[in-house]
Amino acid sequence: MSSHQTGCLWVVATPIGHRDDISARAIETLRNVTVIAAEDTRHSKPLLLQHNISTPLIALHEHNEREAVAAILRRLEQGESVALISDAGTPLISDPGFRLVRAAREAGIRCAPVPGACAAIAALSVAGLPSDRFVFEGFLPAKSAARRARLQELAGDSRTLIFYESSHRVLESLTDMRDVFGAGRAAVVARELTKLFETVLSEPLGDLVERVASDANQQRGEFVILVAGRGDDVDDRLAEGQRVFALLRQELPAAKAAKLAAAITGAPRKALYEV
Known part of the structure; x- marks a missing residue:
């Protein structure tokens, strides 16, 4: 039986926009691990260079995750330490990494979080909507019929609803939310959080649809949409x-x-x- 100890899989949050939003512990961890598994190595290099992190990078993304997991597990079992990062924010939150973390835990390998930025939580913290109970839905289906069907399932939920959305579907999604939840339901669109053109719009869904439809700038960037839960008032x-x-x-x-x-x-x- 081998006497060496297995390594550790560090799940490290990185900034969602502003590059200074990274903890000292995250920087130290990324410097000291054997290798960093990144969603897009080209995207992550500028952040690492800014903080003088020269650790080698390997790719782990949605298209190679199944194959990459086996190779990373071998490294961990041989005693190497690996950091998992995504393009932005906390890994696994609408990003790759679930299969790796599950496989590592099943293999008895330590998985340790290095917490930090998360767009969903950042948006919730400034939305002014109830934050004691909420549900994160990630990205809605791309097709309108499937999207509306999922929204119908959520229409009676009393918790604050949190969604991610892309620039080319934000208006369509808001329109479907208005039609399903009602024009008067309170909602927030948080765009480009921590970046130069950050905006947080808080209006009823009907007004938000008009606002976003009339302003092309509000259809650019990365979005978090938050919708108030169904109440009894x-x-x-x-x-x-x-x-x-x-x-x-x-x-x-x-x-x-x-x-x-x-x-x-x-x-x-x-x-x-x-x-």
Whole structure:
């Protein structure tokens, strides 16, 4: 039986934008490990150079993770230490690395976190939405039908909802959220966090759709979208009532649509339609 000890897999958070948002412990860890497994070695090199980190890099990304895991496990079993980083933020959070961490733990190898930046948590901290209970959904499906179906499943959730979204789908996703959750549901769009053009917009979903649609700059960059959970207060019932009324109104007379929407949602009928 071999007498050597296995290495350690360090899961290291890196900045989501501003390169100074990295801890002293993260820098020390990245300098001292045998090798760094990076999502994109070219992307990570400038950050490492800035902090005088010369540790060799190897690639671990969604296209090679299955194959790379075996090679990295061999290194760890031989006593080498490995740091896992993603392009930005905390590894595994909508980024590769899950298979490696699971395999390492199953093999009895120590996995140690070096915490730091995470876009979802950074956005939640400044959103002004309830933060005691929340759910991270990551990226929604790319196709509108599947996206709306997932949003429908979340429509009744009382927790704050957190999503990631890309620049070429942010407007479509916001539009689907407005249509499913209601135009009055409170929401926040956090764009380019910690970067030069950081913006945090806090408005009802209906207003956010108009704001983003009318400003091309608000459709550029990386996005975190946060949506208030479904509550039981009058405003939430009214917003849901307005959404249901709009759908029913396409097939029924306004008075009947308002009556049904009020019965379904508990919203006041007169606020939906004055007979």
